[in-house]
Amino acid sequence: MAMKTETRRVLRKLFRNPTSLLGIFLLSFFVAIAIFAPLLAPVEEGRDNPFRMPIAKDENGRMIWKSAPFPPSPTHRFGVIGKYDVWYGVIWGTRSAFRIGLIVSLISSAIGIVIGSIAGYFGGWLDEILMRITDMFMSIPFIVAAMIMTTILGKGLDKVTIALIIFGWMQVARLIRGNILQAKEEQYVLAGKALGVNDFVIIVKHLLPNTIFPVIVQISMRMGALVITSAALSFLGVGAEPGYADWGTILSYARNYMMELDRSWFAIVYPGTAMVLFVLAWNLVGDALRDIFDPKMRV
Amino acid sequence: MTAYIIRRLLILPIMLLGITMIIFSMIWMLGPERLIGAYIKSPEALRSNDAQERLIRKYGLDQPFYVQYGKWLGNLLQGDLGYSNVGRTAVTKAIGSRLPYTAELAIYSIIPVVVVGIWLGVIAGARHNTFWDHGIRIFAIIGWSLPDYVFGLLVLLVFYSFLGWFPPGYLSESSMAVLRSDEWRTVTKFATIDSLINGRLDIFVDAFRHLIAPIITISYLWWAFILRITRSSMLEVLRKDYVRTARAKGLPEKVVINKHVRRNAMIPVATVSGGMIVQLFAGTVIVETVFARPGLGKFTADAAVQLDYFSIIGSALFFSFILIVANLVVDISYALIDPRIRLK
Numbered sequence: 001m002a003m004k005t006e007t008r009r010v011l012r013k014l015f016r017n018p019t020s021l022l023g024i025f026l027l028s029f030f031v032a033i034a035i036f037a038p039l040l041a042p043v044e045e046g047r048d049n050p051f052r053m054p055i056a057k058d059e060n061g062r063m064i065w066k067s068a069p070f071p072p073s074p075t076h077r078f079g080v081i082g083k084y085d086v087w088y089g090v091i092w093g094t095r096s097a098f099r100i101g102l103i104v105s106l107i108s109s110a111i112g113i114v115i116g117s118i119a120g121y122f123g124g125w126l127d128e129i130l131m132r133i134t135d136m137f138m139s140i141p142f143i144v145a146a147m148i149m150t151t152i153l154g155k156g157l158d159k160v161t162i163a164l165i166i167f168g169w170m171q172v173a174r175l176i177r178g179n180i181l182q183a184k185e186e187q188y189v190l191a192g193k194a195l196g197v198n199d200f201v202i203i204v205k206h207l208l209p210n211t212i213f214p215v216i217v218q219i220s221m222r223m224g225a226l227v228i229t230s231a232a233l234s235f236l237g238v239g240a241e242p243g244y245a246d247w248g249t250i251l252s253y254a255r256n257y258m259m260e261l262d263r264s265w266f267a268i269v270y271p272g273t274a275m276v277l278f279v280l281a282w283n284l285v286g287d288a289l290r291d292i293f294d295p296k297m298r299v
Numbered sequence: 300m301t302a303y304i305i306r307r308l309l310i311l312p313i314m315l316l317g318i319t320m321i322i323f324s325m326i327w328m329l330g331p332e333r334l335i336g337a338y339i340k341s342p343e344a345l346r347s348n349d350a351q352e353r354l355i356r357k358y359g360l361d362q363p364f365y366v367q368y369g370k371w372l373g374n375l376l377q378g379d380l381g382y383s384n385v386g387r388t389a390v391t392k393a394i395g396s397r398l399p400y401t402a403e404l405a406i407y408s409i410i411p412v413v414v415v416g417i418w419l420g421v422i423a424g425a426r427h428n429t430f431w432d433h434g435i436r437i438f439a440i441i442g443w444s445l446p447d448y449v450f451g452l453l454v455l456l457v458f459y460s461f462l463g464w465f466p467p468g469y470l471s472e473s474s475m476a477v478l479r480s481d482e483w484r485t486v487t488k489f490a491t492i493d494s495l496i497n498g499r500l501d502i503f504v505d506a507f508r509h510l511i512a513p514i515i516t517i518s519y520l521w522w523a524f525i526l527r528i529t530r531s532s533m534l535e536v537l538r539k540d541y542v543r544t545a546r547a548k549g550l551p552e553k554v555v556i557n558k559h560v561r562r563n564a565m566i567p568v569a570t571v572s573g574g575m576i577v578q579l580f581a582g583t584v585i586v587e588t589v590f591a592r593p594g595l596g597k598f599t600a601d602a603a604v605q606l607d608y609f610s611i612i613g614s615a616l617f618f619s620f621i622l623i624v625a626n627l628v629v630d631i632s633y634a635l636i637d638p639r640i641r642l643k
Contacts, residue, residue, distance in 0.1 A: 132310070136317035139626075140619045141581030144599065148611050151603045152325055228446040232585055235448050237604045254452060258467060258591065261452065262460035272449040280444040287440070 006213070013292045014285070023284030026277055033094045041091040051092055051245045053084040069257060069264040079266035082253035084243060086267055090274050092245035097278055100157060100230045101223045104164045109219055111165070112172025117203050119173070120180030131177065134170045142167055146229055150238045157240045160230050168226065172215055179211035213293050221286035224279030231275060247271040304631055311627060318619050319375065322612055323368050329608065331360035337381065337608045380616070381609030385602045390613035394595060399488035400469065401583050401594035407491075407510055408517040409576060416522045417568060420529020424564070425556045427534060435526065442523030447582060451516040451589035458512055465512040467590045474505045513590045517579060528571055532564040539563075573629030577622045 014020045033040065043050040055063045056076060064070065070080040078086035119130040137145075149163030183189065184207065192202050233239030234248030235255065242249070254267035261268065326334065335354050355361050359370060374380070378391050386393025423435040458465045470478065470490060477483060477499065478490070486496050490506035536542065537560055545555045583596030591597070595614060602610035 132313065132317065136314055136321060139314065139318055139623050140321065140615060141578065141622060143584055144581055144615050144618050147584070147599070147603045148322070148325055148615050151606055151608070151611060152329055224444060232446065232448060236585070236588060236600050251448060251452065255589070258455065260460065261456045265456055265460075268449065268452045268456060272446075272453065275446055275449055276441070276444050279446070280440065283440060283444050 010213075010289070010292055014288055017288050017291075019284050020288030023281045023288065026281035027285065030094055030098070030278055030281065033091060034098050037091050037095055041085075041088040051096065053089055053092070053243050053245050055083050056080040056085040056088075069267065071263075072266055078270045079264075081250065081264055081267040082256070084250070084253070086250055086270055089245050089250045090247065090271050093247040093250070093271065094274065094278075096157060096240070096244070096246045097227045097231075097275075100161055100164070101227045101282075103161055104168055104226050104230075105219045105223055108165045108168035109172045109215060111169040112174075113176050113208070113215065115169065116173035116176025117180055117208065120177035121184060121199065121203055121207065123181075127177070130173075134173050137167060138170045140167070143229060143232060146233060147236065147238055150233055155238070155241050157230070157244065157246065160233055160239050163233075164226055164230060168222075171222070172218055175214055175218060176208075176211060179214065180207050183207050183210055217286055217289045217293055220282050220289060223282040223286075228275070228279060247275050300634065303634055307627055307631060311623065314623055315620065318623070319372060319616065320368070322615055322619075323371055324364075326608060326612055327364060327367065331355045334360055334608065336606075337384075375616075380613040383602070383610040383613070384607045385598060385605055385610050390609050393598065393610065394613055394617055397593065397595045397598045400592060401580065401587065401596055403489045403491065404510065404513055404517075404583060404587070404592065404594060405576070405580050408514050408521075408579060411514065411518045412521040412525060412575075412579070413572065415518070416525025417529050417565075419522060420526035420568075421533060421556070421561055421564075423526060423530040424533025424537065425560070427537070432530075435530075439523040439526050442519045443527070445520065447516060447520055447585050448589050450519060451513070451586055454512050454516050455589065458515075465508055467509070467512070467592075469506075469509055469592050470502070471505055471509075474502045477502060509590075509592075513586050513592065516586055516589070517582065520582075521575065521579060524575065525568065525572075529564065529568050532567045533560060536560045536564045570629065570633055573625055577618075577625045580621065581618050 014024065038050070044054055047054065055065070056070075057063050058075070064080055064083055066083070069082075070076065072079040076085050076087060078090060080086065115130055115134070119127040119134075145167040146160070146163045149166060150160055153159035153162060180203075189202060189206060192206055230239060231246065231248030231251070234244070234246050235252045237252060240246040240249050248271075250267055250271045254261065254264045257264040332351070332355075335351060335358070338354060338358050359367060380390035382388075383390040383393040386396075388396075419435050419438075423432045426432050454465075455467060459467060469475075474490075482497075484493070484497055486493055491503055491510070494500070494502035494506060542555060542559055545559045546552075550559075581596075583594055584599050585596070586592075587594045587596035588600045595617070599611060599614040599618075601607075602614065
């Protein structure tokens, strides 16, 4: 009951606030691009993996084998870099971004929720050990940790996903632990315990529903950061395989022409704009959600 | 208070040990066949048929996890982190020689980040919900959404490709030649300071010209962070009773903001600044790669691309140790400043 009215309150506020409305609009725009990717950037027949960018063709239909940049033209509206069509990469890269962001944030949050609830609910030495381990994982800078992990696992977006999950669960674990520590002294929990309700049931049915909203804020705020980091790995050359439709991959081709960026500006501006708007959308929604859930803002 | 410091100091070695364990587990996951590549310095070593197995046995890579870990930890304590293929020298030496470049960039970036970030945050907080506040918030949210490498490439595109003002790299060729010559006295290893010591103003200008673009990149991204914290902290303090009292007794608004609000609003800013400096340090992995500056960040990125495992591990350990020690220093000094922390 309480959860339903809370959800309704949140949704109403989200749609009334102009900045979060802009965020929702941008997000729907990206969802549409991801859904209609096969229409916007058609996949040639016989290609089984649309995420492998095809070699671009010139206006006579011949493949471009030179990796020099070609500026935008009617056949390639975002230009060609490193033999690949930037438009194709930006469109299918949207799918890559959603996939990595959603998978990483959902799985890492689930891990964080389990670890945080155990630590917060049972307390004592178990809490101490779990939280020190959390601290240790947090002590390696995220980008450096993700970089080592992907070099060890090998190239590929699936490996990047695993690396980001391994080093991405700690914030949620801390958050959930803190919230459960506060909530477990509430009367309804004590009553449940006194009645002999199973610990697992108390955590899942009574504690988590009351502590889960801040996690949703965290997830939406971290979506952007995760997509930035995964593209950063591709940009540095340790993430997605060469030729994979990913925003960071296209940017890494632009980096090859660092001394003459004016010839490859389109390979920075178009994927860069896509990334900024994508991250901005999640940040706007996350920011609005935080204001809505922050008790200090409720007057 | 003493108990708090002692507790934190006791946890420190456990934390450091835990991190070496996490990092070693990652190398261990590679398995002996891939890890052996890091020990081989020339292809000659692999000439005979059973060379690989022999080398695996020689370096003890077929032994159980705890034996290998113990050996590795022993080497680490003696400062031996293996040979860096990227640096063509021992990993510790390679890190040491690249550190000054990164430190120079980080130190010069912190000043504009903190000063301008706080200034903008104070303006936004003091003029809540005005045109200035909205403008600064939009500026912040864009900066917060911009990936550092995208912004860095844009800065390079505008200020180097189009305008030709700030080139990438560390120094121009002619200045590098002077640095390598015998007359050059290296004191601090910071090109901007050494050039002044040597009385070469032209090299100082050259070094500074190469620093501006990365500083702009780092600054904008961190302004967003600092000014958000300053702003929300200002807003919180502005609601306090003593601010109402100050206004009620007729103090001019300027005095209220500068004397009563701003000082108290700085406490959370000071806490996050310590962590920020470390994150800024780690962020050089990307900024130095974009601007081709030969520092620790670029070293780490190069090592990752070339699968130079010992170098990556060394850099990761270095970054993590700095992070832990810096956090400890920040927490303890914070406890010394703010009596409310000690009670917890």
